[in-house]
Amino acid sequence: MTTRPSSSPYRTGSPPTENTLPTEHALSPQNTLPTGNALPEEGLPTDRVLADLAGLCAADHDYRDGTVFNSICSTPLPIAERVFAAHQQANLGDNRIFPSLPRAEAEVTAMLAGLMDGPGAAGVATSGGTEANLLAVLAAVRRHQRRFGDGVPARVLLGDSAHFSFDKIAALLPVEVVRVPSDQRLRVDTARLLPLITPDTALVVATAGSSESGAVDDVPAIAAHASAFGVPVHVDAATGGFLVPFARELGEPLPPIGLSVPGVTSVTLDPHKYGGAPIPAGHVLFRDPEDLAALRTASHYRGTFDHHALLGTRPGGALLATWAALRAQGRSGYREAVAGLWERRELLVRLLADAGFEVAPRPELTVVTVRHPSPEKLVDALERRGLIASVARRLGLLRLVVHWHQSEQQLRCLVAVLAEVNGGGP
Template structure:
């Protein structure tokens, strides 16, 4: 830290210089997050001073958080449930697994080796979570459609099982597990079914309204006990804005830690200090757009995705799987090198460490058909460049 501070103008200029090195959204094709809605940005700025860790001071902010939770529960078919806003999918999934473990303990079902049944494509946040909570994953291979097979899930449940995790929109492929088959298959097994809908939670409800053939994944499915949903992804809210939602009205309180101070409520989230701006941003966007607004955005996202797929196929590319959501995975030799070259040219895409020789392209609100049409010739140039490199080896 400097002895004497800099003039505000110098600080602004220095920050502007660094921010100028960030990749502009119109060159980003790998991110499930996007440029937040302008109203959300405006309202988050107005609430930049708020802290949901001290609700004796920020009373109105807390009321808005409760309104957001109610709106999200309503969206997911369970207005009588409970939940909290959190930092994102990782924290939400962590709380869900802790509640599942402690619920098993309360029912006398917690053994010395608690297990969680997951798919082979489950999000990597669960690797962190299982290590922290002492849970053992029971990994079920996905089927040919890259989905978690319901019959195999039921077969893997045993005396140590405390939870099953289904995914409503995998981060690598955008694949939606058949939660509407998994839930009924678990009836009578007395385990916690958690749905990680961090990616698909703000896509699937609106896509189904548009007639898209996608599995139902929400609390209307028998057996679903908790759901992760991320407003800061397709919900267009400022980062960080996640949510963990529960079936029961009291379930969110199963994760509770008291404070040192009189009249300060218990904490039901992992974080103590929490930005109220995230709640304000989320509330502003939900109220402003409503179902009609989100449905219109979802329609556009799918139109752009279909344009991308059509252009890729016209160029002779093969997809790794038929896209269910707005993630397109293309089979491609030397995908990592192509991705690196594209990044050096200013375009950001993804390649998977686990599923090599594929290029992953994500469509969200900032991705347009014009942007796709600008990108695809660059992709072909990168492929040709890498092919030349390989030929010269």
């Protein structure tokens, strides 16, 4: 057993469990609930329920056990876990019972606005990037309707690399989505995107950290061109929001992605990814408070605040845990965490190259993609050994994600198993 690497972002708490990687991952019929799916007539004893729950969850992975290499989420910071557990009853939908929550939401908004170089920005806590993106598109649609009425289609431009949450959004909102191919670095091809922007475009979406490849779009170029036509730009930084600013401070050649970029009108962040907050914890920021005001839904109850998010009952415990994580880490804590992630990413890239794998394109954030004739077979073989990787299906690439729940030794074990299964293993 080894200890957590010195580059861990966690300042407190016990180290993750290290292990040698298993050869098989048990998925047995015994893991099913013996009582079936029916609601029991009489309540079961607590010990029985907990034993059944243990069986139900027996095949689950733990981020810290050295088997998870596909996730941009991780175990929350210890302080965030404590706060979340202590405030599970807190409801962001009822400010009279929980007056702390509107204040916490305003303070989290201010901290995230500072991170995105947008002091004075308005914001709202969400369940994650999907809801945050939906709210940003909805605000753009309402802005578009104020300018052009309902007769002009609300056209939204985005890259093929945009998150699939926009597929859901396109099915829910009155928008006409135009998708633009990616360039060789898997970013949206600006040479194809910019000529499509016209004065009646409702919104342009830029991605700051594709969940498939980690690619970061050229936000300044996109926003400069769009702003010349008065077209708003939304930056989906659900993956990169807690990575890009600190990587830039460390000297990495990444573009600015926040509200300091002229023309960027809204930004999505996900504290439950690289921010150390528990799930669900997302946020959306708006440069212009009027865009947030356009999302207002009046409450039916005297003294209860109007709503600006999609959800009514919202988990206040997640917001308070986010508040605690941001204050406990501070900029220096996140900067240290990102430095450690970049060290481990470079180690993984070197190990893969030494093992004969082609890493392509060069990773910009924490997603490492590998060209292989049969990435699905590699992932299936890894999973039979208890290791979780993924395939970016649209790209046909093996996808590996570096996170702070991994140690250097675990990354070495991963590549060793990859090399084994690639050399003729099952």
